[in-house]
Amino acid sequence: MKAELIKKEGNKVTLKITVDNNKFEAAVTKSYNKNKGKYNIPGFRKGKAPKVVIETQYGKGIFYNDAIEILFPEVYPNAIKELNIDPIDRPDLDVEEISQDNGLVMVVNVEVKPEFELGAYKGIEVAKVDNNVTETEVEVSLDEMLNKNARLVSVEDKALENGNTAIIDFEGFESGVAFEGGKGENHNLVIGSNTFIPGFEEQLIGKKAGEEIEVNVTFPAEYHAENLAGKPVVFNVKVNDVKVKELPELDDEFAKDASEFDTLAELRADVRAKLEEEAKNSSEAQMRNVIVEKVAANTEVEAPESMIQQQIDNMLMELNYQLQYQGLNLQQLLEMTGRDIAELREERKADAAKLVKSSLVLEAIADAEKIDSSDEDFSAELEKMSSMYNMEVEKLKASLRESDIEDIKNQIKIRKTIDLLVENAIIA
Template sequence: MKAELVKKEGNKVTLKITVDNNKFEEAVNKAYNKTKGKYNIPGFRKGKAPKVVIETQYGKGVFYNDAIDMLFPEVYPEAIKELNIDPIDRPDLDIEEISKDNGLVMVVNVEVKPEFELGAYKGIEISKVDNTVSEEDVEARLNEMVNRNARLTSVEGKALENGDTAVIDFEGFENGVAFEGGKGENYNLVIGSNTFIPGFEDQLVGKKAGEEVEVNVTFPETYHAENLAGKPVVFNVKVNDVKVKEVPALDDEFAKDTTEFETLAELRADVKTKLEEQAKNAADAEMRNALVEKVSANTEVEVPEAMVQHQIDNMLMELNYQLQYQGLNLQQLLEMTGRGLEELREERRADAERLVKSSLILEAIAEKENVEANDADIDAELEKMAAMYNMEVEKIKSSLRETDIEDIKGQIKIRKTLDLLVENATIA
């Protein structure tokens, strides 16, 4: 295989890959053996016709496309490595020649990462972010824990108030006709949570278990169901039960019952330690983001559209994963918000361009500063992954593909590059 760089214009590169005739003929023979069962040749059982007979019947080049499909994934990676090319999109392939003398000659057009001059990235001034944890912060976290362990208890004869939970049956009607999705039984509704249509919960205040009420509300103009948007409706509601939240006392007993600690003092100290660690990590992340933004502002880069589109793809994939945890998906979100996919993609464009630009700059800094991910770095990362997933390190290693390892190396290099920027920054 021979690779040659033909031309480079901006981010567009043309290269020529030549495969000698012997290697190409080997691929043709492999293609024949793989596909010969597809051909029906009179006088031969299916799959038994000689190669020359099939070529006579269907043409000399009958196996060429399959042969090229076999060869290209093998020779293309070798070519771009030899020519030190870093593609960012799928290659566009043309066949220039197939002959005994010159073999297979392929011309490949592909978009590559842009070349640019790095601006200043050392001595950048950033502001120190406060990571102080106050006693009020600790108390608030303890109160969150207490509320998570609260119980709902039925109270006979109690009138509903804000904060109480009403267990209700309901059915909605528009012009006297029940509408889809407007019915529920034994639904737990926290009064004042604004879970239902504005005004719905207010009309339940003061009601007791066993009472029935007619709730009159109007759907918002922006409601996702167009047939109900802006429409006045009536809900027939029956209150089945009234429950109040019983919050446990924040004391030693609470610490013993809900955590591994014996006293509230020990729990409080642990909460403070964890909050301080979280605050430090958040402050570090904020300072690093500010540093990357300033470094990015110092460098002009023509951000390739292919990389922007790929980043948007990743962002929408992540959004879809997040929605799935809520029992939704991307298509449902679009329907609920009345937006199209292209509109959603366009909304993400500015962030995608910023992320692509910063990643290109960080990669360039890593290359200039010879930042590498060594074996010890990779082993440490695999140890973290093993602890996170509660797996043995060797099982983690055996499950990873070569591309996964390269991704891990890339992430480590970016982190080490950020460390280098922080070490060389002026933090005021």
């Protein structure tokens, strides 16, 4: 294989890749062996016709396209490595020549990462970020622990209030006809949680166990079920039980029951220590982000559109994962908010461009400072990941794809690069 750089204009590169005829013919033979079963040739059993016979009937180049698809994933990575170019998008391939003398000659057009001069990245001045933990925050955390350990207790002759839990049977009707998904029995509904249609929970306030009520509500116009969107409906509701939250006493007994500590004082000290650790990590993350933003601002480079679009893809994928934890997906979010995917992508474009620019600058600094991820770094990262996922290191390593490994190594390299920026920053 021979690779040659033909032209470079901005971020657009044209290269020529030449594969000798013997190698190309070997790929053609592979294509023939893979595809010969598709051809019915008179006088031959299916899949038994010689290559030359199929080529005579269907044309000499019948196997060429598939042969190129076999060869290209092998020769292209070698070509870009040899020419030291860093593609950021899919290559556009044209076949210039196929001949016995010159073999397969391909011309490839591809967009690469932009070249630029780094601005100042050492001696960056930043203000120290301190996130101090207040006594109120400690009390809030303890209150959360109390609520997690609370019991729901039935209360006779109790009128429902905000915060109470109603155990209800319900069935919904639209124009007098029961609709799908509108029925439930012994459903736990926290009044004020806004988990039901707007206006539903408020109409239960003041009701007691054993009472029945007609609840009149209107589905939101952007409701995901089109047959109900914007429609007025009636729910027949029966309150089976009213429960209130009973909190434990915040004392030594609670500390023993809810933690590994024997006293409330020890529990309180542990809560504060954990909050302070979180505050410290948050302060460091904020400061690192500020340094990266200032360093990126010192360098003039335009984020390529293809990289911006890839970053938006990643952002929307992450958003979809987050929505799935709430029982939704991206399409439902769009329907509920009355937007389309193009608007959502445009909303995120500025942030995506900012992230891409920061990434380009950090990679350039890593190259300039010869920062890389060692085998020791990678092993240490796997140890942390295995602990996080409660998985044996070897099993975790075996589950990783080559792209996953490269991604982890790149994350390590970028993290070490930011460490260098922090070490060389002036923090006032």
